Amino acid sequence: MSARTDLAHIISDNTLKNGYSKRYTQDIAAYLLASGMVKDLDSIMRDVHLYWQQAGYLEVIATTAYPLEENLKNQIKQYIKQIEPSVKKIIISENYDRKIIGGLSLSLPEKQLDLSLRAKLNKFKQAIETGKE
């Protein structure tokens, strides 16, 4: 096991037990800086999410153009439960980006569901271009 996966394990265990805290986040950041592992942050967080998922916890990053209301969050959770039945708890992290125009984009540890209008527009553009060829 590498240092990265070890760290990921530690973070996932700790957060599952104690949850998030600003202090803990700062500690992790300081450690990464000191050990020169800042560039591995994305990989570490992916591993953390995987371990969370294995433990039945799933963090979903939902990117929307406007803030999500509670009923929509619940609808998202229901949908995620449908595609990931083994999940015990779903945590939705919100991300706002007007560039997607409308709809939403769901980022899971091993999946990416782009249901935004931006994605549809890009597909439409691609379809026209490939249709010409």
Added chain:
Amino acid sequence: MPLLNFASSSGIGALGFSPSSFLVQLITFGLAYLVLRRWAFGPIIKVLRERRETIDKGVSLGEQLEKEKVELDNKVEEMLIKSRAQADKIITEAESSAKQIIKDAESVARDKADRIVDETKARIDQETIQAKAKLEKDLVGLISLVTEEVIEEKVDKDSDKRLISRILSERAKV
């Protein structure tokens, strides 16, 4: 001499004929004839003969020359005819060659022109295709840009909420 005296009044005497005179004249004539015969006739005849020979020679020479002239004229005519025929042949061949050269040159020029036309057509076709492709690309870009702007304009918070709800419902059914 009664036979010789025929004077004046009758017959031959009336005509002025005198036998003695006649005899003398006859003798004179004879003598003259003999002298001439001895000293004159020969040379004269010789001269006349020579002149005649010369004339005959001249005439035969003239005839010969005439004959040769005719022959020469015929030869010249023959040569002229041959030369004309040769010249006509040369001219015909030259004309034929010139025509062939012109024909070949025209053919080459035509081929070249056709080639140029084909190349130009191909280039035009290629450029048309490229222009079309560019136009289509620009059009697609424009369409997507306009669509994007229209959608951006239309999608507000409420419509986005409804959109998200619909998307999730549809996906849940699948």
